[in-house]
Amino acid sequence: MSIPREESSSGRRTFGTSGAQVAAANEPPRSRVARSDTGAVGLGPGTVESVTPATIDRELRLARAAVFGAFTLNGFLLALWVVHIPAITDRAGVSPSLLGMFVLLLAGAAIVGMRAAGPAADRFGSRTLVAVAATAISVTVIGPGLATGPVALGLALACFGLGNGALDVSMNTQAVHVERAYRRPIMSAFHAMFSGGGFAGALVGAATQRAGWSPALTLTCAGAVGLLVTALLVPHLVAHHQHADPSTPEFPERRAPQGESRSGCPGEPGDDTATADHLTPTRPADTAPNHDAPTADRLAHIRPAEDYAGTPSSARRDVGARGHAAAADRAAPETPSSSAARTRREQHRDTARARKVLSLGVIAFVLLLAEGVAGDWSALQARAHLGVSEGDAALAFGAFSATMTLGRFGADRVSGAIGPVAILRYGSLLAAAGLAVVIASPWLPLTLLGWAMCGLGLAGGVPQIFTAAGNLGGSTAATDMSRVFTIGYLGLLAGPALIGWLTALIPLTAALVVPLVLTLASAAAAPMVARRP
Incomplete structure (x- = not known):
């Protein structure tokens, strides 16, 4: 939703308003909604986009539901393989001792998938990797049901294990970023959904076996369901650029148009405030919003107002001044001694992280x-x-x-x-x-x-x-x-x-x-x- 606002001296104003008008405005900001002839919400000239808390809540709920779906799907497909182990091993002619080796093969392939998934998610984004991995396990879960010999079963389990390991890492990465956006613990609920998916898979597998379905038919239907679920959940996952650097806040700083200070007043550094029940936009006023972009992508332009609320104006100016000083320091030429010190700090930080x-x-x-x-x-x-x-x-x-x-x-x-x-x-x-x-x-x-x-x-x-x-x-x-x-x-x-x-x-x-x-x-x-x- 796009809501142009008249900003008060707390730092929110319509860009182009004079400093005197800003200083005189001490009432809470008022919202004006600009609508097109079709009734769509749009931006007026010289205004910034704001998204209501209700919009953020809806988009975060969709992201959370999508991650729930990934965990549930993973548990569901794994359980269907487990409950069909006796029938699959009988069909493939696999002895109990050889089955133990195949289980280790599946686990080893999962570890390989996990190791490869981490760098891939950092480079391409965990949303992309969830899409690839969920598609992979939805397709490869069919393989064990079609296997007619030990070699075919071993290859099928290796492929299934690779996809499962990659999905484990990528969906947990998504869970971390959704939890961070929620600003409260929700990770355990994701893992509970994995258990719930496993329980559902066990029930479905038991029911289809009682009905006389073959493992191949059951797992093929499960794979089709997995592909459908993947197509539905991936668009609502968190985009790659939103968590490229988890050391920064999950919502980036608000940025004013070129030539304006962040408070909207020329020459006054960093007076950032917002009322507790509003969200502050990050898109410059001269940039039109993309309302057709995926909802998860639009989350990157929002920072919760609670990051700004409750901070004295003088303290905010001090923070802004320090930020300008830090920027000036970064712009200064780097000497060999400062470069060596920075390298040592980075090495120390990397060592501490590895430990x-x-x-x-x-x-x-x-x-x-x-x-x-x-x-x-x-x-x-x-x-x-x-x-x-x-x-x-x-x-x-x-x-x-x-x-x-x-x-x-x-x-x-x-x-x-x-x-x-x-x-x-x-x-x-x-x-x-x-x-x-x-x-x-x-x-x-x-x-x-x-x-x-x-x-x-x-x-x-x-x-x-x-x-x-x-x-x-x-x-x-x-x-x-x-x-x-x-x-x-x-x-x-x-x-x-x-x-x-x-x-x-x-x-x-x-x-x-x-x-x-x-x-x-x-x-x-x-x-x-x-x-x-």
């Missing part, structure tokens, strides 16, 4: 290791330790997955109230306590309680890590996230394998002490996810 990425990756490794152990060994532990039936043992994983899904839906609000550090610290402690209950429990209900505690404790930690990785700053946000994601994904693979090796030496229940100790260590490392000031 932070490694630290976040290690924490993600630990949490996903515990999650992988719960996924693969919870039912087996209940049956081996308690001697219950297979049906009752399956309730162990059900308790874990149910509380993890519910916890991720609620983790964002809790994180907004107590912060990401507390989420990771107390969540890790709760998960460790749950594992301790499982180890000590002699009864199934108590074991189910322990796995439920573990799922709830692990629900919010990984989303906080991905948010912290995406907000490290610099121009390599997607690359940083891909590295953290890759290290964490290794934990998801290593956890079940590690427990399997240990069971050759000690009982399965005793082997659960390893993830218990590691989750306690992640609680101690919780300050690593603190929000940047």
Whole structure:
């Protein structure tokens, strides 16, 4: 929506108004909407474009819904592959031992896709990569259903894994930027939608198998749905130029036309204000808005008014003066000593970022290791330790997955109230306590309680890590996230394998002490996810 405004002495005015008129105007700005003969909202001459909070809310909601769709689609397609594993392996003539190798092949291909996705997203934008990766998994998910031999199945799983890894990184990068625009935690909800998509995929797969559908038919229909969903969600994702440098605010500074100061008064530096219920435009007055541009692209021209509100005028002038001084310093010729100092600062910053990425990756490794152990060994532990039936043992994983899904839906609000550090610290402690209950429990209900505690404790930690990785700053946000994601994904693979090796030496229940100790260590490392000031 385009709304020309008469600006007051707080810094908002129609360009061309005299300084005396600006000084005399001390009432809140009034809005005048210019409409064309067709009724479309347009700009009057010499005015700037403003977008109402309602417009921003609508566009951000669409961006959030699009990222929700990407997470749901990913979980949905993965679940359909998982529930069809028995039928697919029978058709392809794959033994259980060879299937284990193929699962590792899929995971290895996913890691390759993750490593390649980070630099690609930084260069071309995560929106482009989501489009490519979501299209890829929608097409390649059909391959396993068509495979008639081990070689064909291996190639199909490798292609599917590459697309899945690329989508993991690119959709999490999108989630970070949408969360930043919302200015409140919403990352856990995205991961909850992945779990929800997996649940829906399991139900659909079970229903189609009961109806007598072949894996090829089910996966082909799922791929077609995936292509349709991708076409619908990609236009609403965040554009590349909006997050080329995550170290800067997600909404750029307001810029006045050439020859005007940012306050609209010639010669007065940087008096930036806005009322709390308005948004300030970034497009110059002499530039016509592009109302046909994608909604996500238009978000780049808006900065929330809260960035300006509540700052004294003198302080704003001081900030503006410092900004002009900094610009003058940048314009001055660079001496060899200043160049060397700048190089040292950049090297120090890069080293610090690399250490932070490694630290976040290690924490993600630990949490996903515990999650992988719960996924693969919870039912087996209940049956081996308690001697219950297979049906009752399956309730162990059900308790874990149910509380993890519910916890991720609620983790964002809790994180907004107590912060990401507390989420990771107390969540890790709760998960460790749950594992301790499982180890000590002699009864199934108590074991189910322990796995439920573990799922709830692990629900919010990984989303906080991905948010912290995406907000490290610099121009390599997607690359940083891909590295953290890759290290964490290794934990998801290593956890079940590690427990399997240990069971050759000690009982399965005793082997659960390893993830218990590691989750306690992640609680101690919780300050690593603190929000940047």
